[in-house]
Amino acid sequence: MMGPVLAACLLIILSTAWISQANGATCKKDGGVCTCNDNTKSVDCSSKGFTAIPSNIPVETTELRLGFNSLSKLSPKAFHNLNKLTFLSLGNNQLQTLPTGVFDHLVNLNELRLGTNQLTSLPPGIFDKLTKLTRLDLSRNQLKSLPDGVFDKLSQLQKLYLQENQLRRVPEGAFDSLVKISEVQLYGNPWDCSCRDILYLSNWIREKKGTVSNIEAAECDGGTKAVLDVTEEEAAEDCVYPNTTTAIPTTIITTLASSNDDDIPELPVPQENFQKFLGYQEPDHLPTQPQCLMSISGYLGLMMSLVLTSAAILYVIHFLKKA
Structure with a gap:
């Protein structure tokens, strides 16, 4: 009677192994693609071609590197x-x-790197829970504006990188809560020095010059002069930016009202908006290529376990008939 017992034990072992593989893994030691260090609690998933965040990152992780991948959404x-x-x-x-609240649980975060992406805006309150943050990198994006109070909760922030974006102004009081700030990179933005909105930044740079490094490098659009040299007479206009709720200037309304229908250009509808109009939405969490491979191997393993189960059952029936 030992034959059927051994067959059943072997079947259980094989099934467990294949099913565990179907769940996927992040760390190389478990069959994944990321490098994990148990001593430092760090996980390095850089340059792995990920299109979504791996769903099984160890909960004890303190350092997570996901740079140089293909992440387009979170x-x-x-x-x-x-x-x-x-x-x-x-x-x-x-x-x-960036989805609202995506960083809300990272209450112990000291450093956040978001540089060299394609961000055009930030959700209000996106950094409000990151009260321990000391370094924030938003450089080399396409940011056109900053929400009011976006840095108000970052009283521990020491280094802020905003260079090489499309910023024309910062909200009034944007940096007032950064009491420990020692470095701010502002160069490479088309600062609009003809509008009154620039005066807050200009005055702040003059006040912090010598105590906050690199802020003097901020230049007006076109490189005509430094932002800190802008005077109230030069910044005399009350400008209206697309991201504000200020009413549309009457000159624009008049022009539109007097235009013939044939003169109004056809505005292209982005594919993303068209898909939303049709009710189509992509899933929030897409599988990466390595995860797909692991899932496929898991399904194959499950099928194999079913075959083995059937074979074992047939073997037991055959053995009992002979007995």
Whole structure:
């Protein structure tokens, strides 16, 4: 009677191995593609071709590197079980937006790298829970504006990188809460020095010159002069920016009202908006190529386990008939 027992034991072992593989893995030691260090609690998933955040990152992780991948969007809950993170790198990806609340559980985060992406705006309150943040990199994006109070909760911030974006102004009081700031990079933005809105930044740079490094490098659009040299007489206009709620100037309304229908250009509808209009939405959490491979191997393993199960059952029936 030992034959059927041995066959059943072997079947259980094989099935367990294949099913565990179907769940996927992040760390190389478990069959994944990322490098994990148990001593430093760090996970390095850089340059792996990921299009979504791996869903099984160890909860004890304190440092997570996801730079140089192909991330274009994040799930709002991508980091909700990683509240021990102190370092997070998402630089050199293709991020276009950040979902509201995506960083809310990272209450111990010290450094956040979002540089070299395609961000055009930031959600209000996106950094409000990151009260321990000391370094924030938003450089080399396409930011056209900053929300009011976006840095108000970052009283521990020491270094802020905003260079090489499309910023023309910063909100009034944008840097007032940064009491520990020692470096701010502002160069490479088309600062609009003809509008009154620039006066806050100009006065702040003059006040902090010598105590906050690199701020003097901010130049007016066209490189005509430094932002800190702008006078009230030069910044005399009350400008209206597309991201504000200020009413549209009457000259524009009059022009539109007097135009013939044939003169109005056809505005292209972005594919993303068209898909939303049709009710199509992409899933928040897309599988990466390595995850797909692991899932396929898992399904194959499950099928094999079913075959083995059937074979074992037939073997037991055959053995009992002979007995």
